Amino acid sequence: MIRTLLSDDLPRSRALTFLLIAIVLCLALAPFLFPGVRTVDTAARICIFVVLVASYDLLIGYTGIVSFAHTMFFGLGAYGLAFGLIHIDRSYLAMGLGTLAGGLSAAVLALLVGLFSLRVRAIFFAMITLAVASAVAVLFSQLSSITGGEDGLTFKLPRSLGPAFKFGTETLDGRLFGVKLNGKLLAYYLIFFCSAFLFLGLLRVVNSPFGRVLNAIRENEFRAEAIGFPVIYYRVAASCISAIAAAGAGALYAVWLRYVGPDTTLSMEIMLNVLLMVVIGGMGTLYGAIIGAAVFVLAQNYLQTFMESAASLVDGIPILPNFLTADRWLLWLGLLFVLSVYFFPKGVVGRLRRGKTVPH
């Protein structure tokens, strides 16, 4: 059954299996294992970014195309959900409709960009998507009457997902293992199961015959074309699928934050984070997304605290504290990124799987 769920793509390394099981268990039981606002928040972010990174890996790792517009699709999903909840009503139906609209518009946009720029050369795609994504980000922050501009939009979720909603008060006295049973808990599990569903769906895609063709295109585009696969259609289809998954992740992020804005969903910084997660985890394997997202989000939350204390140690030496203030953590991540592309190109998963032959 597990084999079917994972589409017959097992981790193929004992250490990796343990690591993955540990991460998934921690995420599944996060509200009970680590009850606390900040830790549950971290866990929810990890779930969402796993999906976002996995959908990006479908492009960069499996198909070999680099896109910088992934946050655009992420943002479209988030804004779609927000529009649904604001303009229709605060119901699950409106959430679904909004997410659907966001996903569809992401797919259409991916189709347009792909048809138009994947035809020429892969390198154009990277440059064009960078330009398109920044134009969309600027547009979203300027059309303030529709999107709320730089301030973004806050909205109300269905009542049963809010912290004020309590359940199980009669049978369990409102608590389970000391954790309050409220809407926030429901929201977390909604995100967890939706993320798991999307992740398994992506796993299914990359292990299908379609995914094999994508791999063939990555390895040798010319040969794939010669065998008879229309490369451009496969590439466009891959970018549409990954756009839809990214929009789904965006909608989940909006559910968790109860807010959308250009900084949280559309900014270049998110794009860089996703790139880092893909590289750290390992390109070309979706399990890398789980590891990468977990490591990165944890580092993001806790590295800053660590750097702050390091900065106070070197206080008084000129310039040096500037390197270590918490605001400069991107510097260290950038260095880590460059070094890991050089010395660690297959990421954590590639390292753990070293020496294992690929059965296919």
Place this chain on the structure above:
Amino acid sequence: MTAAPEHTPTMVRRSVSELIVPFTPFCLVIFLICAGYLAIGIPSSWMTLTLSGLAMGMMYFIMSTGLTLVFGLMDVINFGHGAFVSLGAFVGVTVLLQLGAFSESPVLWQNIAAVLLSICAAMAVCAAVGWGFERLIVRPVYGSHLNQILVTMGGLIVAEQLIIVFWGPEEIYFSRPEMLKGSTEILGATVEKFRVLVVSLGLAIFAIMRWVLRRTKIGLIVRAGVEDREMVMALGYRLRLVFVAVFIAGSALAGFGGAVWGMYQEVITAHMGNQALILIFIVVIIGGLGSVEGCFIGALMVGLMQNYVAFLAPKFALLSNIGLMVAILMWRPMGMIPVVKAK
């Protein structure tokens, strides 16, 4: 012995369309200017916008020409190019502020000397950093586009953060040299003085680059290398050295552009290179990767388009450039003047 057959070769006169086609990209700039006139309708504001559009175009040209040559020569795409723009701006402005006496005096030549000196400093620093960047970041990833994009993107982040480390995270506001503030009237249109200086600097750079590329031996090697790298290497030229030189020159030019752009805006931030990078990409894609002329035309078109649209519909300035890029790529999928053979 039979007489040779009658043979009088004649040159077939080329038809008008054949004569025009190679120049269509140049005509597009003029077409855009005319379209701008029709859309705006007020001659004086059209003049002002056209001149400032040309000035911006010149800056984009200076910033992007290095990138396009580097790509043409070695098939290396450098996402870190934007870092040199920021670095150039910060070094240039720092030097300009140091030369306070020169830039505050009301003598024109002293002001221009201050500007030129700070540009030279920016170019020198960017050239040195460019050399290091090539060594450390670009060299290990030759031949793999995917890794190039990732690594140079990482280099861009690190460089941007290092600028913040040394100059602080705040935006730096400053004012231009005394005599280059304000505007003059040319043919009834108000034109900022600094823009005139920028246009002349840009034209000078374009002329020098054309001269170097068309009239010198090194230019010949560079152009040949862009067209067919392996052939030039087979002829015994060490194209790697040429490439390093072009990379350094391109970084220095990006620094030049950044310094001028910083002075143009009178405010600099560490992120300005990031914003410039997007426009630089649009310019080189429009122009056709590897082509300096295409880059020049593309830059002028982007600058003009941006100014006209910013006047007519302020919210759609960046979007209009994307539209321009889409239109050009539909017409010529490899850019206006494709030089690099499809690889």
